[in-house]
Amino acid sequence: MDIQISAMRKASCLLIFAILFLVNACATTTSEEAASDEILSENMQGTAPEVDEVPVTEAPVIVEEEKEGIDFILEARYGHYKVVEYNLYQGADIDQQDELGNTALIAVAATDNKDVLELLVERGADVHIATNDGTTALMNAAASGHLDNVKYLIDAGAQINRTNHDGESALVYAIKFGHKDIVDYLLKNGADANIYDQDEITANNRFTPLMIAAEYGFTTPDDATIVRRLLAHGADPKVHRNNGDTALSIAEKNRNEAIVDELEKHGARDETPxxxxxxxxxxxxxxxxxxxxxxxxxxxxxxxxxxxxxxxxxxxxxxxxxxxxxxxxxxxxxxxxxxxxxxxxxxxxxxxxxxxxxxxxxxxxxxxxxxxxxxxxxxxxxxxxxxxxxxxxxDVLQPNRKAETPGYFAARKGNAAVMRSLLDKGLDPNRGHFEQVQDYFSDKIIHEEDTRPLLIEAADLGHVETVRALLGAGADPDLQDALGRTALFLAVSQGFADTVKVLLEMGADPDLKEATGKTPLMMAAKNGFRRIVTLLLEHEADINAIEDIENSFGEVSSQMTALGYAVRGGHTAIVGMLLEHGADPSLRNHDGETAFDIARKNGYSDILAMLSEPSS
The missing domain is CATH 1.25.40.20 (Ankyrin repeat-containing domain)
Known part of the structure; x- marks a missing residue:
């Protein structure tokens, strides 16, 4: 316990020593400085003599002169009124600058410490002095949005139209940062809305205030407010840069319609292009x-x-x-x-x-x-x-040189509004999408029988509203393409259930086979589309139809059924649905296999449990 107390005492002593050292380093004074402190104290109570009555001291220099200057600027920047006032009594150079050219006045102008700003101006700070890049206190105040500072500096004689080395005035700064109240005040007090006339714009990086507003207008709640005020004070919308940019072209690039409209109302035209x-x-x-x-x-x-x-x-x-x-x-x-x-x-x-x-x-x-x-x-x-x-x-039938018609593209794009308009203006809903047109390069004739009906084009891509428009105009839902595929067959094959539903409701035959003998139900079962299988069964599709049509090459079809395809794909739920609706599990395909044989060959135990082994 004694050891702990001793350690604590040592730590306390070290802390006190450190504090005393810092206090001594920052506040060492001579007897003359003490007298000066007394004068400062009296001044703060309203009884101090004028500044020129403060005795000149020979206090030892604790830090470098440059460091003192930076400290003075920072003290002003952070609003330490008493410290700034004290340093001024001590003879601080009120217009001293840091390595960037900032003075205390320039620094404090960007803050809401207006009391320090007023103190500096009253004590003779130069309102015209600028940083290394030409920025003045007024520009800083305008950029930071401090209207009271702007007003005070202008009243103190700050040059309202002075520009920095990039040609930016206080007005430009206010516009860039969207300070509409400052823009208003500057314009009403003589700010030049055309700070660069056309002859002065000699470089592509130069902008007029109006161009700046067109560029930065999106930062304000009302995009066109600042532009409107500039125009009201004589801003010329026709001035352009060397690269041809104008306020209008800048607004157009930014897609700011409000500013574009406002500029065009005032005669803005971009003729350079x-x-x-x-x-x-x-x-x-x-x-x-x-x-x-x-x-x-x-x-x-x-x-x-x-x-x-x-x-x-x-x-x-x-x-x-x-x-x-x-x-x-x-x-x-x-x-x-x-x-x-x-x-x-x-x-x-x-x-x-x-x-x-x-x-x-x-x-x-x-x-x-x-x-x-x-x-x-x-x-x-x-x-x-x-x-x-x-x-x-x-012309609703005018094709291009590839014989493609407007109706074809409306069907392919699924543009129901255009399709309805085409139909209203005479397009036959049952025609193919190609016209008989001489090919531009090869003199080839594309005939109607080689094409697909518009309904098939739309259904193949699942454009349900376009399908509905064509059917509503009298399109035959059972038209087939060169491969015997109907709109229903293609919609089923792609899994477009909503399109399938519309086609079935509008009378599409659920049992029409394509060239190889497949029905829509076979395709739905094969691909595992449960909702479509349900829709087809609700519309009494032939559940035991057999794929039995020879194709154009003389090859015999597989003689598969919807049940056989569902089993082969391992679609257990669909197998159950088909069996519940009367699918015959004893039917054999071209290879002599029943549904049970297919399930056993593929190892589908769940499906085998639903089926009985066929008798030999």
């Missing part, structure tokens, strides 16, 4: 850039709506359909664009060898295939553009 282009080439570029105003302007002047680009074969309407802007599509059609034009283009080999950017080559391939504007809109999934083209009378 169209410099040196003909009206028609400018039209194509405007469509690609989704510059609706420019498209309208060009069409209202001299641009030809049926212009065809020489290298690619692309027309304005084809490009508009590709990019999916229904407003532009509508303008072009109203200006006389050929709605059913079948474009032409380069071969695949020449496309790959061309200097056209890779991202633009797909449009060249579309022209090469001869896709119409309608086909292009459907393929690209631009439903509104496709419907608009149909409303303007686009």
């Amino acid at each position: 169209y410099a040196g282009l003909t009206a028609e080439d400018a039209l194509l570029k405007a469509i690609k850039m989704d510059d609706v105003a420019k498209v309208r302007e060009l069409l209202d002047t001299a641009a030809d709506s049926n212009y065809r680009e020489t290298l690619t074969g692309v027309t304005p309407l084809l490009m508009a359909s590709y990019y999916g802007n229904p407003g532009v599509v509508n303008m072009l059609v109203e200006k006389g664009a050929d709605i059913d034009d079948v474009p032409w283009g380069l071969t695949e080999q020449r496309i790959n060898a061309s200097s056209v950017p890779v991202n633009d080559r797909e449009l060249m391939r579309i022209a090469s295939r001869g896709d119409t504007a309608l086909i292009t809109a459907i393929r690209r999934g631009h439903t509104r553009s496709a419907l608009l083209l149909l409303d303007h009378g686009a």
Whole structure:
């Protein structure tokens, strides 16, 4: 116990010694400094003499002068009012700078320590002094969002339009950080909304306040607020950088529609991308850039709506359909664009060898295939553009050079809205998806009998709403393709239960076999689709149908049943369902095997327990 007390006493002594050492190092004073402290104390009580009456002392230097300067700046930065005041009484250089050029005033301007800010200004701090990169106290206050500091510094004579070495003013700082109240105050007090006029913009990294607002507008709750206020104070939306950027182009790149709308209301136009282009080439570029105003302007002047680009074969309407802007599509059609034009283009080999950017080559391939504007809109999934083209009378049967029709792509894409419109405008729901068209390259004729009905195309991909639209328009649910497969058979094979349900409800025959003799029930049992098996049994599918049709090569079919396929796949639950509905386990396949034989061969003990061994 005595040992523990002794150790504690030693530790306490060491701690006290350390504290005394630190106090002595930080607060050593001479008798003259003590007198100065007394004066400071009196001043804090309101009775101290003026600063110039404080006796000059010869206190020993405890730290380096540079370190003292940094400490003074930090004391101001962190709002130590009494310490800052004391250091000023001690003769501290009020405008001393650290290695980055910061002064106490610049540092405190970025904080809410307004009392220290006022103290420094009242004691003569230079409001114009700047850091090494040209940042002033006013810029710091604006960037940090301290409106009271901004007001005080401006009242103290701070230059409102002064810029740093990057050309940024206090206004730019306020815009960058989304301080709308400071932006308002600066503009109302003379901040230049066009701090760089066009002649002064000599480098690509220079921005006007309006460009900054377009770039950083998304940081504020109302994207267009700052832009709106700048425009109200005379900001010029037409100024551009050397690389062609304008406030409008910057907002468009950022997809900030609110700012784009506000700028366009004030006449903003980005003409740089169209410099040196003909009206028609400018039209194509405007469509690609989704510059609706420019498209309208060009069409209202001299641009030809049926212009065809020489290298690619692309027309304005084809490009508009590709990019999916229904407003532009509508303008072009109203200006006389050929709605059913079948474009032409380069071969695949020449496309790959061309200097056209890779991202633009797909449009060249579309022209090469001869896709119409309608086909292009459907393929690209631009439903509104496709419907608009149909409303303007686009031919529902016009194929491309591969004989593919709009209906084919609507079926393949599962676009029920477009399919309904095609049907309303005369498309036969039972026709094949190809037309008899001379092949562009080989003079090959593709005949109707070589094609699949639209219903089969849609069902094969499980597009249930498109299937419903076709059936509702009178499509025959039992049409077969060249391999004898119906829409139901294909939907079953792919496991599209919802599509199967619609087809069965609309009258599809559950027992139609494809070319090798398989029924939909066989395919469902084979693939283990329990829900589809249930649907087929509910619609009285032939449970004991046999795969017994010879195929086109003269080979005999397997003579399998749905039960045999379910057993072979090890689908125990489906085997049970089929047996409950009367499946005959004694039927043999082409190899003479019953369901029991197949289960035993594959080692399915659970299924064997459900079956009886057949008598010899």
